[in-house]
Amino acid sequence: MGLIVLIIFLVLLIIGSGFFSAGETAYTSLNPGKVETLIDKKSFGAKLIKKQYKFFNQTLATILICNNIVNIASSSLISYILSTKIQGISNDYNVLISTVVMTPIIVLFGEIIPKLVAKAHPIYSAQFLCYPLLFFYYLFWIFTYPISKIGKKIYITNTEEDVKNLIDVAQNEGVLETNESIMAQNALDLDSTKVRKHYIRLKDVSFVSGDDSISVAQEIFLDTNYSRLPVKNKDGEFIGIVLLKDIFHLQRGKIISYLKTIPTISANISLARALEILRMNKAQMAFVTENNNSRETLGIITIEDILEEIVGEIYDEYDEDEWKEISEISLELYHVLSNVKMKDIVKRLEIEINISKKELDMQLKNFLEHRSGKKMSKSLEYSVDDVTFSALKQINKKNNLWSIKISLGNRADVKNDLNETIIINQSDLNNQNA
Numbered sequence: 366m367g368l369i370v371l372i373i374f375l376v377l378l379i380i381g382s383g384f385f386s387a388g389e390t391a392y393t394s395l396n397p398g399k400v401e402t403l404i405d406k407k408s409f410g411a412k413l414i415k416k417q418y419k420f421f422n423q424t425l426a427t428i429l430i431c432n433n434i435v436n437i438a439s440s441s442l443i444s445y446i447l448s449t450k451i452q453g454i455s456n457d458y459n460v461l462i463s464t465v466v467m468t469p470i471i472v473l474f475g476e477i478i479p480k481l482v483a484k485a486h487p488i489y490s491a492q493f494l495c496y497p498l499l500f501f502y503y504l505f506w507i508f509t510y511p512i513s514k515i516g517k518k519i520y521i522t523n524t525e526e527d528v529k530n531l532i533d534v535a536q537n538e539g540v541l542e543t544n545e546s547i548m549a550q551n552a553l554d555l556d557s558t559k560v561r562k563h564y565i566r567l568k569d570v571s572f573v574s575g576d577d578s579i580s581v582a583q584e585i586f587l588d589t590n591y592s593r594l595p596v597k598n599k600d601g602e603f604i605g606i607v608l609l610k611d612i613f614h615l616q617r618g619k620i621i622s623y624l625k626t627i628p629t630i631s632a633n634i635s636l637a638r639a640l641e642i643l644r645m646n647k648a649q650m651a652f653v654t655e656n657n658n659s660r661e662t663l664g665i666i667t668i669e670d671i672l673e674e675i676v677g678e679i680y681d682e683y684d685e686d687e688w689k690e691i692s693e694i695s696l697e698l699y700h701v702l703s704n705v706k707m708k709d710i711v712k713r714l715e716i717e718i719n720i721s722k723k724e725l726d727m728q729l730k731n732f733l734e735h736r737s738g739k740k741m742s743k744s745l746e747y748s749v750d751d752v753t754f755s756a757l758k759q760i761n762k763k764n765n766l767w768s769i770k771i772s773l774g775n776r777a778d779v780k781n782d783l784n785e786t787i788i789i790n791q792s793d794l795n796n797q798n799a
Contacts, residue, residue: 371446378439382475385432388498390483391490392417392424399488408488410495417495417502423513427502430509436471443467525553544695551675555637560630563674564653564666572597575604575621579612582620593650595665596624603652603662630666631657640671694770700757703730703741703767716773718750729754729769741767 400418403411417424444463483490502509529550536546572595573582585594586609593606605624612623629652630639643651650667654660673679678693691713692700701710708725711718724732730741733754737747745756757768 368446371442375439375442375446378435378442379470379475381435382432382439382471383479384494384497385428385435386476387479387483387490388428388494389425389432390480391487391494392421392428394484394487395491403488408492410492413495413499414491417498420513423509424498424502426509426512427498427505430505431501436475439471439475440464440467529553543697547697548675555640555671555674556635558636558674559632560634560636560639560653560666561632563636563670564632564664565670566664567662570595570665572603573607573620575599575619575624577620579615579618579620582607582612595650595652596620602660606650627651629654629662631655631659632663636671636674639666640668643668643671697773699771699773701729701769701771702760703733703769704728704764707732710771714771714773716750716752718752720749730765730767733769741765 395414395418397418400411400415404415440463443466447463532541532546532549535541536543541549571585571589571591573585575596575598582594586592592609594609595603596605596607598604605626607620607623608625611625612618612620627648627650628642628646630642632653632655634642639651643649649669650665653663653666655663669679677695680692690702690705691710694700699714705728706725707720707727707729710716710729711720711725720732724735727735733745733747733756734740736749737745739745741756741759743756743758745754747754751773753772755770755772757770760766760768
């Protein structure tokens with residue numbers, strides 16, 4: 366066999382090494398999400414790729430067996446060429462020269478470059494390689510099938526923490542908007558957040574008595590602007606709710622006649638479970654008790670309270686008085702009046718920033734003018750610790766009252782500063798308010 370033919374075989378073996386190395390990286394870089402995307406788009410080779418990914422152990426075993434065969438064959442072939450086709454080379458140096466020549470070639474063209482390409486384009490690489498791999502899959506099936514049984518146990522590919530980190534990465538890469546990222550993470554937190562932290566305490570709940578007349582209940586509905594109210598019996602126990610639409614058109618009667626029952630849930634269950642119970646019972650509200658065996662009502666929780674943990678504060682037309690000072694426009698975005706004190710902003714928004722005790726008692730307007738060294742104007746913008754303050758418009762010229770937009774970015778670790786600069790947290794604020 367001529368030297369040229371042997372060299373051609375050698376090149377083909379090196380290409381084969383790169384082929385299988387790319388396949389290894391391509392299939393290890395895939396994930397169930399990418400595979401399902403291929404299926405949904407009916408892309409080329411999607412069903413085969415899904416099958417090969419499903420039986421990943423056998424696919425990987427096929428790739429590794431083939432890759433080792435071509436690497437060993439290429440090393441043997443270069444040794445053969447050196448010993449038979451090139452004169453003047455001692456057999457003692459044959460192995461050394463073949464190693465020196467083939468190692469960088471295989472590493473560079475059979476490993477590094479193919480794997481980098483496959484890592485950058487795993488889907489395209491898998492589509493290009495899937496059918497050739499199918500041939501070798503059946504060719505070496507007798508070897509790969511027993512090997513694949515060694516690691517037959519299926520492992521969870523992603524934990525909840527992994528998914529949250531992936532969401533952060535997607536946000537940083539611009540794939541997800543900040544709001545989308547926050548909502549996704551908040552939704553994942555529903556199954557670990559307890560009702561105890563988010564229900565409405567009884568002292569803040571408006572209610573009616575079962576013996577109250579329709580007119581009394583109508584007055585309470587008019588004062589509170591609610592569409593439903595809890596109902597209490599003579600013994601002080603909450604027994605259900607009454608809906609405004611059921612009594613709106615009535616002039617006489619007792620509330621107890623229009624009572625509707627709602628579920629009772631424990632304060633120790635998760636928000637996700639509470640939402641499931643509310644949906645199963647087709648209820649917008651539930652009574653909250655200390656535990657499943659307790660009959661004492663601690664407060665109430667509504668579907669709106671649970672949804673607010675995902676999308677942020679939800680306002681309606683009657684919440685005007687509440688949002689005049691601090692209004693949550695969307696997740697991590699607030700409109701705040703310039704006369705609100707910084708300590709109230711830090712507490713309400715639950716932010717951590719470098720701020721001195723003196724600045725904590727300043728109004729927002731004074732804080733921004735002090736920090737930025739500029740007077741209030743529409744162009745004023747100041748950022749500290751991933752919190753950005755931007756002046757929107759002047760609401761009242763006489764009192765120099767402004768509307769300020771506050772945007773919360775990724776909250777970085779906060780470091781202490783000199784001149785009594787401190788990290789403000791909830792305990793500090795509670796102590797000051799006390």
